[in-house]
Amino acid sequence: MSLKRKDLVSIASLTLDEITLILETADSFKEVSGREIKKVPALRGKTVVNFFFEPSTRTRTSFELAAKRLSADVINFSPSSSSVVKGETLLDTARNIEAMQADIIVLRHPDAGAAETLARGVKSSVINAGDGWHEHPTQALLDLFTIREKKLDFKGLRVAIVGDIAHSRVARSNIYALSKLGAEVRAVGPPTMIPVYLDRLGAQVYYDLDKALQGVNVIMMLRLQLERQGRALFPSIREYSRLYELTADRVRLAESGALVMHPGPINRGVEIAPEVADSFSSVILDQVANGVAVRMAVLYLLSGTNA
């Protein structure tokens, strides 16, 4: 069983069948993480390289755990300690990695399209772990997995994605994924953070969080990137929080039993109130656990084409 493709660079390019295959495969791998010995030999002898140009603890660790639980060999390659600083291009560095017979390269890069550019240039499979503002496919997949686990049905589900949509690869991937599965997506944020024509991607745009939450079953909060202050996107954290922080009161505006999600890392008291992050409705830690299972599924299904 495998995905009949070399790479996973975007959700936009996945079919509904492929998404379903990944989620169902992740079901069985979730079970592995619950065992005493958390290992299966599925990828024994394969080499997975984590090629991370941006700092990341959780995603990189998640991929590393996933690969190791499948018995693969894992290398972590980060540019600050490498030849990229010496001027070697993305493609040349990757080709060197490939020459060492890496089967799968997991790439995180600050520029949109980097994964696709890399995938075209190397024979190894490439998994996009986040390329600039463009996509973060495994995040969307684990978000889908988490929702499915708790809610089961996507058709007619109302999901609000709140925050800096314009600069968020998590938002884009989720908008694509949820729309494909028939959910209704609401994108909420200040106008400066909503990209042009977003409605044409299948999301309804709201500037008012209180209005947007009415009737919503899933609330997905995005991290406010504090480094973006000073670029005229929002006047202050204080005002942003007042307008867009998910407080307990606001959670009550949504449907009862609404899920609270966040890709992490969270800014407590900025986009999400501490008591909400730690509440019964929050599935943030489930997302992390599911991330390993989903990434195991993706690694497993891609390696099939290289067998």
Next chain:
Amino acid sequence: MAILIKGGRVIDPGRVNGPADVLIENGKILAVGPTLVVSAGQAAPAATIIDARGKLVLPGFVDLHVHLREPGFEYKETIQTGTAAAVAGGFTSVCCMPNTSPVNDNQSITEFILDQARAAGNAHVFPIGAITKGSEGKELAEIGELRRAGCVAISDDGLPVINSLVMRRAMEYALAFDLPVIDHCEDLYLSEGGCMNEGLVSTQLGLPGIPAAAEDVMVARNLALAELTGARLHLAHLSTIGSVRMVREAKSRGIRVTAEVCPHHFSLTEEAVRGFNTHAKMNPPLRTWRDVQAVKDGLRDGTIDVIATDHAPHAAQDKQQQFAAAPNGIVGLETALPLTLALVDEGVLSLESAVAKLTSEPARAFGLPKGSLAPGADADVVVVDTEESWEVDPARFRSKSRNTPFAGWKVKGRVRTTLVAGRVVYEGH
């Protein structure tokens, strides 16, 4: 030494449009007319005959906007390879932008460029000098010296002159030398970080966008300054519906402005970027189909005077990067002709009008003694087969670089022979 181009259809915009022969002697056009014969009285060897039956015979094209990369970026293109690419595309005169390294803001660089062009012996090169020292946008370059050294216009291209006071002074100062002032219209604050048109595609791809407004605000500013100063303003590579609208309005009030458009801006839209195709990355970026329609309308009604290529060679390794890191620009000298002829097929331009956009109009905009086949004119001539269909193959370009989005396109219209100063400098097969 006489050359007789025989049996073709001559289009010399505004003068001749019909079957005619062209007689060339000593590097000049001697005569244009039906059934010319080299008279027996001429004390010269028998004329070389160039058979132009079934072909068009046109003035050599004039490209007001080319990047020859020398000095400084010879790995992308040299004056020799760039001018060879020019004549292969039918261009016998090119104006080269000063964003070389060092920037052409002084006599020495201008003279160097002219020397290299003479040595190459391909197309004529008319250098464009910088507006400001180093194109830093602060202090005026020695524009008088640049004029004397041979520059035909000034521009900080690559960059706009962002400071409006500096642009005003440049326009005023250039009046003394009757030089056109060219601006690359881009508000760097609005375009900051952007690498493609801001629109549906940039939203889908998560790429930072450049809104059309970034061009429009600078076009508006430049038109206001042109009105204030009476300067000769030339607007480089227009790409938006707003720009065209404003230039049309300004011209209707008699403001002295000329405008150019590049073939890629009437042949492609932002859709070409999908898949993060760096061969579709240039500045100004490819826009929407509404903008494409607007520039075509502008060409049709004369709002846009000139077709120029903005030929911008880049080496393969530069373009084979992730989208944000790749440099802006595509080559254009060797694909401009068929893309322009496509406008004729579409009914946007008459054939004579299309030829004018490549010849007499650019020459007029910069006051160049080119783009014409009048007797006494330099014998810069191009013979074109409008019927020949061919496939764009970058591997066969004369340019050093291959960065084109048109690779594999099936196009119609090809240069057969190019003459510069009465000498054949290019012959297609």
